[in-house]
Amino acid sequence: MSHANNKTAAAKIAEISGTNPLKCMKCGKCSASCPAFDKMDIKPHQFVSYVVNEDIDALAKCESLWYCLSCFACVERCPRDVKPGKIVDAARQMVVRQKGGNYLSANEIPALIDDDVPQQLLVSAFRKFRR
Amino acid sequence: MSINQEFKPKIVAFCCNWCSYAGADLAGGSRLSYPADVKIIRVPCSCRVNPMFILRAFERGADGVIICGCHPGDCHYSTGNYYARRRMTLLFSMLDYLGIEKERTRVEWVSAAEGVKFSTTMNEFVSAVRELGPNRRLGDLRCKD
Amino acid sequence: MNGIGVFVCHCGSNIAATVDVKKVVEMAKLEPGVVHAEEYQYMCSEAGQERIAKAIREKKLSGIVVCSCSPRMHETTFRKCAEKAGLNPYMVEIANLREQCSWVHKDINEGTEKAVILTRAAIAKVSLNTSLYAGESGVTKRALVIGGGIAGIQTALDIADAGYEVDIVEKTPSIGGKMAQLDKTFPTLDCSACILTPKMVDAAAHEKINIYSYSEVEKVSGFVGDFTVDIRKKARYVNMDKCTGCGACMEKCPSKKALSEFNSGLSTRPAIYTPFAQAIPNVPVIDPSQCLKLKNDKCGLCERVCQAGAIDYKQEDEIVTRKYGAIVVATGFEVIKLDNYDEYAYSQSKDVITSLELERIMNAAGPTKGHLERLSDGKAPKNIVFIQCVGSRCADGKGKSYCSKICCMYTAKHAILIRDKYPDVNVTVFYIDVRTPGKNFDEFYRRAVEEYGVNYVKGQVGKVTPEPNGKLTVHGVDLLDNKQLKVEADMVVLAAAIEPSPEVRNIATMLTASIDTNNFITEAHPKLRPVESPTAGVFLSGICQGPKDIPETVSQAGAAAVKVIGLLAKDKLLTNPCTAKADELLCNGCSACFNVCPYGAISYEDKLINDHGVRETRRVAVVNNALCQGCGACTVTCPSGAMDLQGFSNRQIIAEVDAICR
Numbered sequence: 001m002s003h004a005n006n007k008t009a010a011a012k013i014a015e016i017s018g019t020n021p022l023k024c025m026k027c028g029k030c031s032a033s034c035p036a037f038d039k040m041d042i043k044p045h046q047f048v049s050y051v052v053n054e055d056i057d058a059l060a061k062c063e064s065l066w067y068c069l070s071c072f073a074c075v076e077r078c079p080r081d082v083k084p085g086k087i088v089d090a091a092r093q094m095v096v097r098q099k100g101g102n103y104l105s106a107n108e109i110p111a112l113i114d115d116d117v118p119q120q121l122l123v124s125a126f127r128k129f130r131r
Numbered sequence: 132m133s134i135n136q137e138f139k140p141k142i143v144a145f146c147c148n149w150c151s152y153a154g155a156d157l158a159g160g161s162r163l164s165y166p167a168d169v170k171i172i173r174v175p176c177s178c179r180v181n182p183m184f185i186l187r188a189f190e191r192g193a194d195g196v197i198i199c200g201c202h203p204g205d206c207h208y209s210t211g212n213y214y215a216r217r218r219m220t221l222l223f224s225m226l227d228y229l230g231i232e233k234e235r236t237r238v239e240w241v242s243a244a245e246g247v248k249f250s251t252t253m254n255e256f257v258s259a260v261r262e263l264g265p266n267r268r269l270g271d272l273r274c275k276d
Numbered sequence: 277m278n279g280i281g282v283f284v285c286h287c288g289s290n291i292a293a294t295v296d297v298k299k300v301v302e303m304a305k306l307e308p309g310v311v312h313a314e315e316y317q318y319m320c321s322e323a324g325q326e327r328i329a330k331a332i333r334e335k336k337l338s339g340i341v342v343c344s345c346s347p348r349m350h351e352t353t354f355r356k357c358a359e360k361a362g363l364n365p366y367m368v369e370i371a372n373l374r375e376q377c378s379w380v381h382k383d384i385n386e387g388t389e390k391a392v393i394l395t396r397a398a399i400a401k402v403s404l405n406t407s408l409y410a411g412e413s414g415v416t417k418r419a420l421v422i423g424g425g426i427a428g429i430q431t432a433l434d435i436a437d438a439g440y441e442v443d444i445v446e447k448t449p450s451i452g453g454k455m456a457q458l459d460k461t462f463p464t465l466d467c468s469a470c471i472l473t474p475k476m477v478d479a480a481a482h483e484k485i486n487i488y489s490y491s492e493v494e495k496v497s498g499f500v501g502d503f504t505v506d507i508r509k510k511a512r513y514v515n516m517d518k519c520t521g522c523g524a525c526m527e528k529c530p531s532k533k534a535l536s537e538f539n540s541g542l543s544t545r546p547a548i549y550t551p552f553a554q555a556i557p558n559v560p561v562i563d564p565s566q567c568l569k570l571k572n573d574k575c576g577l578c579e580r581v582c583q584a585g586a587i588d589y590k591q592e593d594e595i596v597t598r599k600y601g602a603i604v605v606a607t608g609f610e611v612i613k614l615d616n617y618d619e620y621a622y623s624q625s626k627d628v629i630t631s632l633e634l635e636r637i638m639n640a641a642g643p644t645k646g647h648l649e650r651l652s653d654g655k656a657p658k659n660i661v662f663i664q665c666v667g668s669r670c671a672d673g674k675g676k677s678y679c680s681k682i683c684c685m686y687t688a689k690h691a692i693l694i695r696d697k698y699p700d701v702n703v704t705v706f707y708i709d710v711r712t713p714g715k716n717f718d719e720f721y722r723r724a725v726e727e728y729g730v731n732y733v734k735g736q737v738g739k740v741t742p743e744p745n746g747k748l749t750v751h752g753v754d755l756l757d758n759k760q761l762k763v764e765a766d767m768v769v770l771a772a773a774i775e776p777s778p779e780v781r782n783i784a785t786m787l788t789a790s791i792d793t794n795n796f797i798t799e800a801h802p803k804l805r806p807v808e809s810p811t812a813g814v815f816l817s818g819i820c821q822g823p824k825d826i827p828e829t830v831s832q833a834g835a836a837a838v839k840v841i842g843l844l845a846k847d848k849l850l851t852n853p854c855t856a857k858a859d860e861l862l863c864n865g866c867s868a869c870f871n872v873c874p875y876g877a878i879s880y881e882d883k884l885i886n887d888h889g890v891r892e893t894r895r896v897a898v899v900n901n902a903l904c905q906g907c908g909a910c911t912v913t914c915p916s917g918a919m920d921l922q923g924f925s926n927r928q929i930i931a932e933v934d935a936i937c938r
Contacts, residue, residue, distance in 0.1 A: 023671060025669060025708065026708070026755070027665070027669075027708040027735070027736035028708075028734070028735035028736050028753045028755040029735075029736035029737070029738055030738075031735065031738075031753040031755065031760065032735055032736060032737055032738030032739075032751055032752045032753040032760065032761075033619075033738030033739060033751065034738075034760070037753075037760040038760065043758055045753070045755060073738070077619055077738060077739075078672065079665075079669065079670040079671065079672055079674070079675065079736070080669075080670070080671045080672065081671050081672040081673075141936065141937055143933060143936055143937070152346075152348070153348060155375065155376055156346045156348060156372075156375040156376070158375075158380060159346075159374065159375030159376055159377075159379040159380050160375060160379065162379055162380070163380065164380045164381060164382065165380055167377075167380075167381045167383075167386040167387065167389065167390040170390065170393055170394060170397070170936045171372070171376055172397070172929065172932050172933065172936070173347070174908070174924060174929065175854070175906050175907055175908055175921070175924055176907040176908055176909070178872075178907060178908060178909040178912060179907065179908030179909075179911065179912065179921060179924060179929075180912070181911065181912045181926065181929075182912070183926070183930075184926075184929055184930060184933055187930055187933050187934070188933045188936075188937055191933065191934055191937035191938070192937045193933075193936075193937050207810075207907075208810075208874055208905060208907035208909070209790045209798075209810055209874050210790075210872075210874050210909070211874075211907050211908075211909055214872060214909055214912070214913070218912065250380070
């Protein structure tokens with residue numbers, strides 16, 4: 001992504017997530033709460049500064065996007081209403097949209113579901129990708 | 132009409148004594164110019180501005196009226212500007228209905244420290260009124276000499 | 277009225293450079309009513325003022341317009357000048373030709389044209405001016421202090437030392453407030469009781485100070501210099517004159533289940549109690565919700581053991597009405613409830629406590645006699661974790677948006693005290709920022725780190741989980757190390773946010789003092805008038821105005837006292853004559869003006885009105901000139917146009933509008 005694209009991407013993330021990253025006071029309560037902290041290369045409290053600094057390229061490439069469990073502990077506990085979990089969600093959505101292009105339609109889904117897939121996984125996937 | 136035949140609007144500005152009038156003084160002290168068409172009337176508080184005064188101004192040929200008060204929450208009398216805001220919202224929508232365009236009326240919060248804001252606000256307001264041209268609605272023919 | 281004089285000032289070249297002053301004088305002479313017009317280099321100078329005075333006397337002027345700088349600069353100067361020359365000072369109007377004309381316009385034609393119009397508007401206004409006279413009101417030489425904590429005590433002492441009578445109203449049975457609950461004070465680690473109790477004794481012994489303990493302010497009316505206040509003295513069920521404070525009743529009382537407020541609920545107290553041993557007054561009260569006699573007429577033990585015969589189960593609340601010249605609000609603070617912070621396990625574990633509770637545990641007179649021990653099992657803790665900013669700096673609606681200001685320092689104090697007394701205990705402090713502005717404050721915090729080995733970790737704690745073995749796991753993060761931490765702790769101390777006492781809302785309403793969204797009372801000016809409320813005669817002391825520590829509270833208390841003394845030292849107060857006035861013939865008593873008045877200056881009277889021959893009694897609005905500040909909200913609200921503002925009347929403003937639009 002070029003510099004200009006990074007700027008629009010940062011604005012897009014702020015828009016999709018519905019949060020204002022400038023409200024962050026860098027307290028780190030999100031990182032303290034995160035159950036997937038050790039697996040992450042970019043830590044939850046850093047997501048915000050990547051958006052503020054418009055470094056979306058790095059954010060899109062990071063492993064953390066795929067380790068986030070969408071448990072939303074950070075969203076629940078953030079004292080400033082910044083919701084890092086929503087920012088990860090938004091970044092993930094952007095990456096998925098770019099990669100895959102078109103979405104599945106609702107009709108295609110039942111055929112794709114394997115009987116061995118645990119229900120819990122489906123539910124968490126829905127939680128993860130909801131707006 | 133002035134010498135260069137350019138349209139010179141008559142603008143009445145009501146400024147509260149504690150914030151906006153002081154803001155206008157600061158604009159003067161900082162030599163921040165704005166059009167001479169603006170004439171300021173000092174009132175104790177923006178809530179002292181009776182809708183009647185504004186109607187009277189338009190009736191007497193004013194082309195625009197602006198009311199300046201303290202920022203919400205900063206009113207010297209604690210709540211005056213809230214009353215002004217509510218009254219003027221109603222009045223301005225009625226005036227708009229009567230054909231006095233919304234651009235001719237305005238409420239603006241200017242603190243005693245905002246000389247720059249006062250001057251830019253007046254510049255913007257006057258140029259907006261200039262675009263609209265003279266106000267012919269509500270003008271009372273009996274008032275003309 | 278005819279006989280207006282116009283005086284145009286050059287202000288050196290300040291005005292004269294962009295305004296043709298001679299033209300202004302000529303044009304002014306053409307205005308109706310103007311009998312005199314002149315210009316001068318500096319009107320505000322001695323010679324300029326002499327010219328004005330001479331013209332007033334010789335031409336018998338009935339009103340003057342000075343075309344000069346802003347009225348905010350020299351209005352008073354010219355008013356005084358007119359008064360000396362025998363003209364009513366309110367017959368002076370200023371046309372602002374400097375700040376609002378010559379300084380902002382460059383073209384001399386434009387400037388002159390505008391100057392002429394501004395002068396015309398001022399002439400039009402002054403011709404409708406009426407003589408106004410500043411009223412006088414008396415001053416009751418007695419002050420009321422609401423709240424008997426360190427703020428209230430210090431304010432009362434300072435006022436009383438200046439020779440004025442002071443009453444302190446304190447809602448709890450004893451003065452002392454939150455400071456009495458503290459163990460040590462930062463940054464010098466003096467024992468709180470050692471520096472507070474002498475002040476309490478001084479206040480009680482001072483001949484000018486009268487303490488209404490276990491009392492609350494019920495009603496306030498009146499205005500600056502003349503407040504009338506109803507104080508409810510709650511029934512103590514103990515006769516204050518007879519009680520000797522021997523304490524036999526408290527020992528014998530069989531009902532001992534109530535939680536002690538003084539010990540933050542960590543111990544129990546009898547139904548008849550004084551909050552703490554050094555209470556002032558040292559007279560117990562009976563808690564009617566706990567007393568067996570008052571609840572079901574069963575016990576009566578205290579009455580039997582009281583040798584002074586001071587117990588009186590029939591006592592009732594008493595209302596005393598007193599007059600005051602000034603009122604000081606010193607209502608103090610409470611620690612917030614932690615219901616919204618389940619993640620810190622405050623309600624789940626006894627070993628998660630607030631800092632105020634730790635103060636009581638550390639205090640020799642506290643529930644553990646000063647031994648640091650876990651409340652769950654009484655064991656000595658080995659690892660203690662402090663969590664900062666619990667409920668402070670929260671923008672999510674669960675806590676408070678502001679910084680509570682005192683927590684960084686008291687946490688450093690607790691850490692130092694623990695490490696000093698128990699060197700084998702590990703202390704970890706999780707912080708977001710360490711804020712230590714203040715004399716010797718940062719040095720104090722650094723000592724905690726450097727000398728006492730307190731482990732400060734940057735990063736807010738995510739959650740605290742109680743473990744089956746009785747320990748607590750603190751899930752934190754070290755942001756500087758980028759590592760998640762799980763710290764095992766025996767005790768967790770939460771630096772809970774502080775908030776203004778809930779009573780302050782009610783009191784602010786009674787005093788017509790405004791409060792902000794956080795329930796702090798708004799000061800008249802955040803920088804220049806920090807101890808005055810916008811309501812004249814009401815002053816602020818301590819945390820009711822904003823979070824502050826003891827040194828700051830004491831300085832503010834002194835400042836509030838000086839303001840009170842300055843007010844009480846006056847025999848008469850001059851009132852602003854530019855007040856609202858109701859036309860009795862037009863007023864229909866609808867109460868619209870009453871509802872918008874921010875000062876409670878409007879009341880209603882039934883008056884006999886002679887309306888063009890029809891004589892009838894009508895309810896009409898009456899404005900109290902001492903209370904009215906002249907904002908004019910009522911004048912616009914009045915549906916019948918009965919209200920008008922003197923000095924800025926409808927006719928005057930309309931005359932200005934007409935003059936400008938002519």
